[in-house]
Amino acid sequence: MPFHHENFEAYGDCFKVQLSSKEIVLFTRSPGLIKHILQKQHRKYEKSPLQTVDLAKYIGHGILTSSGEHWRTHRRMVQPAFHKKKLQNLMGVMREAILLELERIEPGKEQDVFPLMGDLAFQVVAKSLFSSSDIRERMSRLQHITEANQRMLIKEMRQPYLKWWYRLSGKIDKHLKMSAEGKRLLLDIVDERRRSGLEKDDLLDMLLRARYEDGSPMPDGQLLDEVMILFIAGHETTANALSFTLFLLAKNPAIQNHVYEEVSKVNLEDSSADLMQGVMQLQFVKQCLEEALRLYPPAYVIDRVAIEDDTFEDISLPKGTMVLMSIYELHRYSHFWNMPLEFDPSRFKEADKKDSGDYYYPFGAGPRMCVGNNFAMYEMIIAIAEIVKKYSISSTLQNIEINPLISLKPKSVPLLFTER
Numbered sequence: 001m002p003f004h005h006e007n008f009e010a011y012g013d014c015f016k017v018q019l020s021s022k023e024i025v026l027f028t029r030s031p032g033l034i035k036h037i038l039q040k041q042h043r044k045y046e047k048s049p050l051q052t053v054d055l056a057k058y059i060g061h062g063i064l065t066s067s068g069e070h071w072r073t074h075r076r077m078v079q080p081a082f083h084k085k086k087l088q089n090l091m092g093v094m095r096e097a098i099l100l101e102l103e104r105i106e107p108g109k110e111q112d113v114f115p116l117m118g119d120l121a122f123q124v125v126a127k128s129l130f131s132s133s134d135i136r137e138r139m140s141r142l143q144h145i146t147e148a149n150q151r152m153l154i155k156e157m158r159q160p161y162l163k164w165w166y167r168l169s170g171k172i173d174k175h176l177k178m179s180a181e182g183k184r185l186l187l188d189i190v191d192e193r194r195r196s197g198l199e200k201d202d203l204l205d206m207l208l209r210a211r212y213e214d215g216s217p218m219p220d221g222q223l224l225d226e227v228m229i230l231f232i233a234g235h236e237t238t239a240n241a242l243s244f245t246l247f248l249l250a251k252n253p254a255i256q257n258h259v260y261e262e263v264s265k266v267n268l269e270d271s272s273a274d275l276m277q278g279v280m281q282l283q284f285v286k287q288c289l290e291e292a293l294r295l296y297p298p299a300y301v302i303d304r305v306a307i308e309d310d311t312f313e314d315i316s317l318p319k320g321t322m323v324l325m326s327i328y329e330l331h332r333y334s335h336f337w338n339m340p341l342e343f344d345p346s347r348f349k350e351a352d353k354k355d356s357g358d359y360y361y362p363f364g365a366g367p368r369m370c371v372g373n374n375f376a377m378y379e380m381i382i383a384i385a386e387i388v389k390k391y392s393i394s395s396t397l398q399n400i401e402i403n404p405l406i407s408l409k410p411k412s413v414p415l416l417f418t419e420r
Contacts, residue, residue: 001300001404004326014315025322026315029329031336031359036312037304037323039366045304047368048322054156055406058149058179059232060225063371075371077218078226081206082371087378089201090128091275095268097127098383107391107419114413117242117383119143121235124379129230130189131202138185145182146232149175154405183224190223203230230372236407237298238376242383243413245292248343249388250395250415255345256388259285260420263385279381285388287345289380293362295343300328300408302364327361328408391417 004027007015013030028034037045046052046067056065063075080086101120105111126139152175156163166172190204199205207223218226249256262285266278302325310317317323332340336359337347347356363370370376387393394416401411 001328001402004329008326008329022320023322024318024320025324026317027324027326029326029333031330033312033315033323034302034325034327034330034361035358035365037325038302038361038364038368041310042366042368044306044308044310045323046307048303048305050157050303055153058153058175059146059228060183060221062222062225062229064229064233071368073212074218074222074226075367077210077212078207079371080210081203082375084374086206087375088276090203090375091279091378091382093127093131093202094124094379095275095382095386097124098379098386102383102386102390105387105391105417107417110396110414110416112412113246113415114239114243114410117246117413118235118239120383121238121242121379122231124238125231125234128375129203129227130193131200131204132189135189138189142182142185142231143235145178146228149179150232150236150406183228186224186227187220190220190227233370234372234375238379240296240298240407240409241289241293241376242380243410244296244400245289245380245384246387246393246415247395247397247400247410247413248292248295249288249384250393252343253394255288255343256393259288259384259388260392263389266385268382268385275382276378279378279385282381282385283350284345285381285384286377287348289377289384290348290362291343291345294331294337294347294360295341296402296408296410297327297331297362298407299362299364299370300404301326302361330359330361333359387417390420392420393417 007027008029014026014028014033017025017027019025047065051065052061052067059065061070063071063078066074098120101116101123104116104119122139122143123136126135152166152171156166156172163172190208193200193204193208204227207218207226210218212218249259262282266281268275268278304323304325306317306319306321306323309319331337334340336356363373363376395414396416397414400413403409403411
């Protein structure tokens, strides 16, 4: 991250790194170039092998890790599960899972909330997918597997010169076997649903009902890849964003009080329809989350590889060029944000945020924009509302230390919860 910042400051909004005679990496924080690649000319670019090969070997070829026609076909099949009307039916399940995890808060004692938010987000995805109360043990094992495999992948990415040793020593095989175990756990749950004959209108039901153009269902292998992706992407980025948001509220008591005033007037305890209506009323909570996602975007870098020659203004992008788009740097760029390092949710008032679309990408953009962005926002709004309604939050930590892995994580978030 310091490397990114130092070189953007030294060379401007784009700089190139020549890795070898054939490998070029272009780093950019240019909003015009980012929009060009993600939206205007997205067909000329695809995800890099870091995702389509390295990450895919552990979590499969779902919509996060695939490209081309394979991605387009399955994106069309998965997308309907995340329409707002479908999500409305899941709101009560979300809230129930959140409240259960929040029982682990220990008032009066400083507590690292990052692992708690990880468990909370994982259980929300699990309950929304499977609507089952008897899978917690299996889900705990799946969570362990996904986190262990991510740590292994980070080692491979940061130490590519040791990949031969990881293969020879059996470490990669060990983690591939763990991945296979995780998929067997999921397949058991899917088979139990099929045998039961029940329809629960959860995310699993929607995926089971999805059909290709010829009317055939997803084969089990693809179904499990999509479910695994929903777990990985659906819980990790949300846990990160919730942790950063809670820290920012803890360090800004006036803003936290504003949140409390808003949530204390909204009832989130009624039916799903009323719960959705209540969530939509929590506009300041949403602004706080949007501002936290600006300062600490979970997808802090987005990569693409040019699959044909391209140009943008005076920049040449030959086929094979890897582009690393620094969303973190763009979100903190003083050319576009007033006092960019300040936590100021008011910048996301509806009247004021209309111009930020070209330099704000918390969920990506274009056809590959995160399919679960509404799911994540609803979940986070409910979680923040339920926490602030019950507790006042503070922290002795002055500055949060970031841990940029596959997503942007905090190293720890020690908070003190005091009952209101």
